[in-house]
Amino acid sequence: MNDQKTQKSANMKTLVNKNLITLKCVLFCFLSGIGCIFPFLPMHMLSVGLDRGEARLISAVAPCVAILGPAVLGCLIDKLSVGRGSTGGTPGPSGSGRLLRVVTAVCLILSALFYTLLLAVPYTERHEARRPQVLFMCDADGAYVMQEVCKEDMTCNRWTGVKSGVLAVGSCEYGCADENMTWVRQPFATTTTTSTLSPMYNSVANSTAPTVNFTTYDDDEEDFDVHPPHLCYKGECQVYMRHANRLRVPLSLVAPELPDDNSTADSDWCTYRTSGPQCIVPLDQLPAEAEFGECKPAVRCQVLDPYDEPDGVLADAECRLQIGDPAYTFTVYLILRMLADIWPTAALALLGAACVIATRETSLGRGDVGRQLAFGTLGLAIFPPLAGLAAEQMPETPYVVPFVLHAVFMLIGALILLFDSHMPLSTPEWWWHTSTGVLAMPMNTVRRYGAETAAVFAVVALLGTLWSGIDAYLPWTVLDLNGTISKVGLTLTAGALPAVPALWWAEALVDYIGHSNVFITAFTFYTLRYTGLAYSTDYSWIVVCEVLEVFTLSLVWVTAVLYFRHLVPRKYTTTGQALPVIAHFCIGRCIGAIVSGMVSLEAPLESMRSVYRALGVCALLCAAVYLALYHLLLAPRCAARPVAPPHHLLQASTVDGQLNGRGLNANGGSNGTYSPMRVYHEERSRKGHFRY
Template identity: 80%
Template sequence: MLSVGLDKGEARLISAVAPCIALLGPAVLGPLIDKLSVGRGSTGGGTNPSGSGRLLRVITAACLILSAIFYTLLLAVPYTERHEARRPEVLFMCDEDSAYVMQEVCKEDMRCNRWSGEKSGVLAVTACEYGCADENMTWVKQPFTTTSTTTTLSPMYLNVANATTSAPEVTEDDEVRHAMPFEVNPPHFCYNGQCLVYMQHQARLRVPLSLIAPELPEDNSTSDSDWCTYRTAGPSKCQVPPNRLAEVSEDDDCRPAVRCQVLDPYDEPDGVLADAECRLVIGDPSYTFWTYLIIRILSDIWPTAGLALLGTACVIATRETSLGRGDVGRQLAFGTIGLAIFPPLAGLAAEQMPDTPFLIPFVLHAVFMVIGALILLFDSHMPLSTPEWWWHTATGVLAMPMNTVRRYGAETAAVFAVVALLGTLWSGIDAYLPWTVQELNGTVTEMGLTLTAGALPAIPALWWAEALVDYIGHSNVFIMAFTFYGIRYTGLAYSTDYTWVVVCEILEVFTLSLVWVTAVLYFRHLVPRKYTATGQALPVIAHFCIGRCIGAIIGGMVSLQQPLQAVRMVYRSLGVVALVVAAVYLGLYHLLLAPRCAAPAVSPPHHLLQGLNNTNGTTNGTYSPMRVYHEERSRKGHFRY
């Protein structure tokens, strides 16, 4: 975003808005896949392609292709450039004919600020004084002798302390009048029938007025002058009394006027020149921002939807075994290999091509998305049959009743909220980590290496993730993730060089990799198999959409003047929040939920035991196959949630 000329404020806004809209992808396509899969049949365990599997492959491939197209379109966003604003000097002058606001011309383009119609606001002035103006405004442009009042003051009473006559009795009112001399005929400014008086004790006088932009010359330049003159829209004047005029000039050709020093012309609340700083702008910043925002929103929809559908494909294809374990973690481990290899290569390419730093990364993204889509379209032997058929018993009875949505709805909502909170903590780091590395004088290649540092330890962890999660327990994995988020945020808050950032990034194996596979497994068991795609869309929406949006908002609440110090304060705060949530979660789960919701021991069915006892070791040459009960009906099937 910054490479196309957007500022950090605009980048923060896009980082918050894009994931919020991107949830439409998984939220729509997940239920759509489940609905359209009904009645499309399955392989029935055979080798023929499944109709529902073909549907899942085609829609996932379409998401990958659309992701490649829209992210490539980001390369076509027009470039803009904005140099830091310069604040030219502003003067105010008023005579018997009109009032004028003079602004030093912008040296960037030698043009005056122009607008249509009248521009209303206030102008804060001080140090008003009488003088003689000329056509060249020489007197107006002269420096003020002092920033305080420069008007001539006359005491109401002469000091009689040195008089030879005896002093008269002095009253309290006389002492006040001696202590507070007043100005004879102070400057008056009249605008639209209302007059304001500038008194010497006033540090600031707010003058309401409306300005008219100067006429546009044929060449649209001000090369003949270094100042832009804006006239007031309404009738205005400043009368100079003869006695005050005699004090400032004895020339009969004097053009009496009043000039004032302008205070904070660009920072004054409701200031008439609040947005009139000098800027050198290349391109159209507004057009660039809106173009990037729209394309980015459309771009983020498809990879989030594709992630949900690929998760669905992994869950279906790995065919959860009777032990409650498949190979989902190993599928995710292969994807993590790409995350470990390509970010530093993309950073290296960006450094070698400073004019188009993100050309190679975006092209690589498009190429890999197209390759993935082609594999999905042409490999018709993927085991992606209707999600529910392989979960039936031999007699066709569902192992998990269809009222599961009602039975586990509260638990599903609770896990959704936990994953969203974990996504918030993840986005608080990930959304702006490249800026943190840049503030620590890191290179683009080092930014990519931070992703490699987090991905390398995740590969073996994901390879044995299902056994690891089943041993630790799903909720304990979440508690551990909150704890490590507290450690990561604390480490980043006190990082002084790039090395500490890498060390903190290694901990991502506990805060993202294991969390994600745990969420996939948890929702796999909570949601009925008929709604597998919807169930896998839920963690994507929670973590990478809602959590990412909230985290980008919180992480973006930093000062633009001192970004590194401000982001460290945000990191400290989020670190405390993560540790508090971990403690609360630990207490609620182990002291309240686990004892009440622990799965009771389930013995084998009585009729099976009776049949075994009545055989007396004889089977008359025949036997009945042992029935394999699904995890949901066995002790192991409750898992360690």
């Protein structure tokens, strides 16, 4: 009976390790803070006035810059943590774990700071462009283009130098021009359609009066066709004929002379002179009521599609009402977002290393990394919908609460790291690879698994691409399906709740299934997720697809942490945990944001569904290729036969088990054999009954 009580007490002590409580709290605060802000960032970019194209650019650029965080800090901590040389000794101050705690705390504080600064980005507003009417008139001195003044700000467009392009015209008429431009503004007697385009007559002039051959038509049009308007520009004349519905006139607009604010004295029209073309108007074609000497012969034409014509001289001259400076808002947001994304990405790598170190995984047992992550995932399940619900209660400033909650959680996590000096982050003695002593493990006995590390890195990056293809713009999809901000937060809850029990038993599950099989399963479930999203018509389907995230993100992430824990030498633990972060949440996130951002801005929902279908097919192909390559080619080659260990390594295993608080038979797997290859590869391999 006493033995049973002792065993039960030991099991309870193993289940609840008091030394790891503060680490669990830090993970809870970190993931709660991430959950409060991550799903709302795509919507916040639109709320400050950025368009979806600018938001996609920011979503793609920020992860690239975020690589600096885990890459630099991971290598720096590993370098400073080596506190002794090959002759032995004790770890330096950084080996106690203080450096890791302090740097992680700084990352959390900077994350809170820079994301909060996003609330201070100046607001901008761009209304839909209004297309004012455009008129065209031409005489022997040159041509004039008239545009209605923009009523929003009563200004005219102005540019530097001369602006060249074309202007499509039709339904030209002869008449008399005047200084007040009253004739050109009068309604046209007849109009023409623009649905049919006819070829024009062109002539290159070798003299001031080019010779043109043309044909006459019906009697009522004979005079106009015999003496048609000639629009000459740079020695080339185009002849307008009544049967032709469209004529593309090349011209160069001269910047108007306006005050510094571009305001115009004329409250209705902006008039632009051109450096061409000139119009040749026969005098006998002027109206009969015009008196000779008081009439300036001219031609006016209706302007067709001035803002849509290819190479149009007025293609960007619509009236736009803007509040603030869109370019300035975009630049400020981009810079702050790039700086902000560095710190949580770095903190994720450092916390992954802290989990690996604190759980004291040894060659004889597993370290329960998944249980630490499971506790933190609770925050990811609880707070995003609460933050979204609070945002809905503040329609004027909806994103203040999520950003403030993010800052609060990050600061709490930083305080725990700074003041808890008992967190077990000191490096175990046997982790330091030296060439002497009873715990020595010469580096030449450890095979370099660079090729396998690179392969796993590529697989994790590909999985990160598929993850970002959904999560980067999923909030927009929810809103397009008439969802709310709180429903956007619930999508994270749907994916995080099933992840809690899965992560709790993650190491045993990954041990049973095998690392590569977990990755193959993830590709398969991405196919299901993308297929469901491609054909989803309401919010409930999105929730169902998000539940499957436990297979595509949660198990993938813990598998990557465990895999790199064994692939990378112990003295590079932090760098090893930075690799999956860089692959999944930096490189993969960037590529996924680019791929899923290639949608039509006019029909974003339908276009996004097409992208989902394409990525679903890609995920299925990846699963099939990975399955075939691994089980037919790689797995048979990776199996290694056990070899007898050196005597001093067998002693090291004994001490190692004691350091872990367990005997050699704690997991029932020690049989006096040593197999380095089996540490790293799948199938028939064991490191504490752990399969690779």
